[in-house]
Amino acid sequence: MTDRSRAPEPTRPAPTAVRNVPALLLTLRQDGFTGSVIVSSAPGGTIHLEQGLVTAIDTPGAPAVETLLLKSRRVGEADWATAGTTAAAAPGPRAGDLGAALVAQGSIGAAELETVCAAAVFDGAFALVLSPPGRWEVAEAAAPAPIALRPGIEPRRLFEETARRVALVTDLWGPPGELARRRIRPAAQAESKAPRIPGRYRDILLAATGRRTARDIGFTLGRGLFAVLLDLVRMDARQLLHREPAHPAAAVPSVAPRAPHTGPPPAPAGPLPRRTPGRRGPEGRGGPAAPTDLTAPHHLTAPPGRPEGPAAASDDPPNDHRAERTETTEETEKSAP
Structure with a gap:
């Protein structure tokens, strides 16, 4: 007999189900996914997720938490090494949690570490969008980030802040x-x-x-x-x-989540307009652009x-x-x- 009280396992989005990483992250958030998304681009990086929330972003394009703490001298090299040894030997769910070890030994306060982790996540997302996107893959068995922001950041909040930063520098x-x-x-x-x-x-x-x-x-x-x-x-x-x-x-690419068109095919629009030599308008290059989905993130x-x-x-x-x-x-x- 089938146990009807058991909820069905969430399904992972197929590579063809979404067209960009933001749409993928929104889908993974709905599924409560824990794992990582590996983005292959220049510079690319790894987006760590817990229950669909973004907890860390590792990318060569922006300094990680380790660099922010050590180079700014918030944490000394000796304290960092000691915390690494403690985290590696910790039992249970704290195993490998470098952030918890740093706080436990008094190297940094919990609130300050949370601020630095959040800054690194937003900065990593900003760095990722400064180059064209490449391929991506979802890894369920990926190791968690050694220092992570918990509970994490909503993907949509991450898109909005990244859009604000790009718009500010652009302006x-x-x-x-x-x-x-x-x-x-x-x-x-x-x-x-x-x-x-x-x-x-x-x-x-x-x-x-x-x-x-x-x-x-x-x-x-x-x-x-x-x-x-x-x-x-x-x-x-x-x-x-x-x-x-x-x-x-x-x-710079867009971070607006895009999904494949599922409605009926558009009706034929008639013959293609004839281009007039030397004219740049609706009949040639420079005509009106396609409409934008205003309901998607910036x-x-x-x-x-x-x-x-x-x-x-x-x-x-x-x-x-x-x-x-x-x-x-x-x-x-x-x-x-």
């Missing part, structure tokens, strides 16, 4: 992916202005050797990629930086009217308007990890 400077690829060095006049600028700007100037990108500077200083990019925008407005030309790359692309090409990242000195706008956002973004 102040241009496509964030292009800025992230620029190698930075101090401008000629930066040394004379150094005594009058914040200490974190001076740290960036010291780390900016002309061979490092914003990611490299973040790893060197133990700061998040997004926070470094914001400071680079502000420093650029003060003419403190020289940016080396960036290599071209594809446009797209991680530049707002309408912002250029996506190299013109958006000119090496010309910033104008006064940009300098004023960066100053007005500085106070509200100082807390960015």
Whole structure:
């Protein structure tokens, strides 16, 4: 006899059931999935999930919790090593939980560790969307992250915050992916202005050797990629930086979850319009774009009217308007990890 009281096992989404990682994460959230999603792109990474909530993101594109704690000297090397040994020997559900070991031995407070873990998750998601997406796979038996945010972040909340960050950098400077690829060095006049600028700007100037990108500077200083990019925008407005030309790359992808069309096929629209030579309108290139699903989370692309090409990242000195706008956002973004 079949036990009807037993709930059916949740089904994992097939690779063809969703068309991008955000849609996959929403599906996994509905299923209460625990495991990881491995994204193959440049730089790619691993998204850790517990009950469908995002608890950690490991990516070469942004500093992880370990880098944020050690490079910023919140936690010393010796304390980190001791906690690693304790976590490895811990019994039961605490086995391998490096974060719990750090808190238990007094190396860092629970609230501060939670803040750093949350910052690393948001920063990892921001780094992932700065390059075109690749393939992905779902791994149910994957090992959990050694330091994780619990209970985790709702995927939709992650999409919204990532979209806000991309839109902010785009509005102040241009496509964030292009800025992230620029190698930075101090401008000629930066040394004379150094005594009058914040200490974190001076740290960036010291780390900016002309061979490092914003990611490299973040790893060197133990700061998040997004926070470094914001400071680079502000420093650029003060003419403190020289940016080396960036290599071209594809446009930033969207994080709006998309599902396959399941309705009836559209009705025939008649013959194709004839293109008139020299005309750019509805009958040729540059005609109206397809409608956007406004019910989906924000797209991680530049707002309408912002250029996506190299013109958006000119090496010309910033104008006064940009300098004023960066100053007005500085106070509200100082807390960015």
